[in-house]
Amino acid sequence: MEQTVVDGVPVYWAEGPAPMTATLAFGVGTRDESFRTIGVTHLIEHLAMSALPRVHYEHNASVELETTQFFATGKPAQLVEFLDVVCRALADLPLDRVEKEAGVLAAEGSQVTHPTAAALLARRFGTSGYGLAPWAGPGYDRIPAEAVAAHARRYFTKGNAVLTLTGPPPEGLRLALPDGERPARVAQEPLPADGPRWSAENVPCPGLSLTGPSASAPWNIAMLVLQERLTTTARREKGISYDVGGERADVSPETTERLIWLDAREGREAEVAEILWNTAQRLADDGPDQEEVDHELAAFAELIDDPRLVVARLDLRARAELLGGPYYTDEDWLVELKAVTPEQVAAVMAEGLRTALLVVPEGVALDLSDRDGAPVAVGGCARVIGPEPDGRVLRPPLAARVLNGAARRVRLILGTDGVTLRDDDGDLHTIRFADVVGVEVQDGARTVFGRHGCVIPVDPDLFRGAEAAVAALDAAVDPALRYRTSDLVSRDE
Template sequence: MIAQGKLDGVPVLLSPAPGLMRAGLVFRVGFADEPLARHGITHLLEHLVLYPLGLSDYHFNGTTGVEHTSFHMQGSPDDVARFLTGVCASLQNLPTHRLDVEKELLRTEANGRGDGALDAMPLWRHGARDYGVSSYPEFGLPAITADELRAWAARYFTRDNAVLWIAGDHVPAGLRLPLPGGRREPLPVPSSALPVTPAFFPGPPGVVAWNAMVPRHPASQVFADLLEREMYRALRQEAGLSYTAGSSYREIGADAAMVVAVADALPEKQEAVFGGLVDVLSTMQVGRIDQADLAVVLRQRGETLWNADQQGNRIAAEAAGLLAGRPVRQVEDEIAAIMAVTVGDVAAVAGMARGSGLLMAPEGVDARWAGFQPAPQLSEQVVIGTVHAAHTGRDAHLIVGDDGVTVVGGDDHLTVRFDACSIVRAWPDGARLFVGHDGIMVRVEPTLFRNGHQAVALLDARTPAGLRVDQPARRPDRIPVPPSDEPRPQPPPTRAEKLEARRIRASYVLAAIFGLGVVSRVVEMTGDRYGEDAQLALLALLLVGGAVIATSRIRSRRRRLA
């Protein structure tokens, strides 16, 4: 049973649970609220808040997610009260003297985390804003200032934008939540970078992944469970195509959810795994769902919900729901809604999922035969402006316009408009990287275009305020070098090449001596029968012949050396 109350103006959810008390203070802010040019600001603030709290005998931490940021603690009631009260105090007095240190720690954390197989999927579905921002590194860290952090805290970390949950039997007596007033921040509306769905894009080899937008509904949860069951049966047990085959369900935005399916594959079996996934989805869409399988899934999900409630593990999700404006659900009501799901309900969700699907196909797999359309990788329009030809060829050039920038290469072109730009990364040598809301990127390397630095100056003057994020200087070998029309200087000859040149000269001298000797002998033998002109012609012929013989021997020797 989840009880509700208030403490210092903050809503409180309380659920009895065994063991040590667990508690969390959740705020409705996450990566999806950050502009890409300030991506990382919430994570950075979370780190700064925890710094003054030092060490504890019990576990505490902070987490920054896509929609929520949480500070949580497990320990005695006094420890919980001390920790959460300290969090609120730290939010009011951020240790901004640690700003540069924490930025470096976040960069180190990201470097050790690595890339996940599914990290690119939000980018391809949503672009470079709201729910797509989580696909990118924390590009905004270098530009974040102490004043921006304080403004972020004042907007999002307020008592009206928070919920306290406690897995325990009471609110600790000494707990205080001295947070400023504010407003409840609504969940972002998920954007779309896909002109049509279902769509696909090329991904890494060895994995097939698919996601779909579905309604936030118990039937969608059951669909995700049945999809995993069917994938495991079809792809692993029956066909032996995939070792890992599963799916998950995650709520997104105010009234939607995301179902994600993943299956691994050997390179030679990637197409077969993709085909198997399509077959499973098609089968569920037409309602070919075994009633016995549905009964098993409903029973398992009901048992999972009941056990989670008894351990106090549902309460954090209910706190997130309360922040989104949804009423708190008791476990009995949630189980009843699950048990009411029918085969028809699941088939309807499967149909909506198929229509909104986004497939990450392994490289080389063309998914158009299954009704998927390629997700856009190029821009449809170019800007009008000054053209800067590339040093590398006539078909490549840069266009700098009043409303954006375009890079053209042959028939392909990439465009980012200033009014639809998410970030501009700027290096001291003049390189610029423009990222559009749709995820399209335009890289400008001034050394590769005629008057390239002049073009960059114009772009800088037209870039909207707040989008530029300066980067550290690149190593000289990372800066592209323009091609030169002048011949490259030749390196000095090696010792072996000098010896070979001497042999060539010696061969020509020997050929000349041989030719002169032959001519002299011929003149002695012929006497006056031939004139002087004929003798000179014969001499020239013999000299040329000797040279040909010498050259032939030299080439033969070079082939053997090669």
């Protein structure tokens, strides 16, 4: 792999199969947004790509959890054109197209990661950073133009970019990006956890999240063996699942969140979830067989001989540069993997299970135990069971309470520093005014989104006297966090 610099941007290149591919990557993704600006990175990507003329060569762009990429495959002169147009557009965004591109994005309906992985990240981190993955936020049409411009100025700069090429830099290559430094980031702290948790979420299938060290060969082997065992049991032996997927979130140079999920035949979600949990626990208890470790080592050795892997290697090099983590060559990884023992795999899996998160589709109930035999508690947002806090208690209208038993159990409590909802299960959901990340405005009502994932409706139609809670909320919360319901969302949703 060769390295050079073009217009202040690091460039890495290696010979790969023709035609040439160019990837301009930036160290910015969903994790760098706020609840109020969810989707701003994707909006900027669309604005930049809208500046391209009609072309015949392959080109696209993507936004992920940590990075944004613009890529094209074609003749060297075509790549020079592509990169020049994209860089100039990022330096001077066509903000007059915001409304149109917001509509295009709403139609696209893409997600930054698999819905099950997104839900796991939200339960781990709340409604900030990586935890924003499953949330729609205010909507693309509710992101202020100044926020779009500010986000571009901060993240889409020479100092936060890396270009990779599957061949030497072509003649005439320019990268006319604005000057700027790579933003300093602090590793995101997860929400407090005192053990493993499971929760029912709006997800299509069960999934598991495990925290562990980055660049860990034992962890890599552990996840590969887990994936193979799940495929063997759930698909080949029981015939109740088809696919096992995985994702990782590099929370810091030292810590990575590893996510794994598997689909389930309708009605068998609980069984699949139990297979996932129990298979992970057995791997922690007994470790893999040496044959399983050797199998994964042999698979990696074969993989690195594939000449088509050059783009993947370049992507890893760019990520290491942008995210501040170490870069391992194929030879480095071979050395690390050859040293892995079954005992090391068992140890990392056991450590990850101490704070593991498991999610299942809504309506699925589980009865799980941890490795010590203790019940695995139900997780979710920051709900508690206990006495109501002090404050003004607001109940649903009398007619609703007469006709609906659930309404008789529900109440909204307006306190001096926040609002609390007692739901029909008796759980308490509290959002302190200081922890509000967004307030959706619908005429005289408000929907409040909290830092730990709770959502509370403050609506006079649902609670008698809620006008006082609306007034208190508006007075206590930064007006910049308020927004009207997106025009891109159907009122029937």
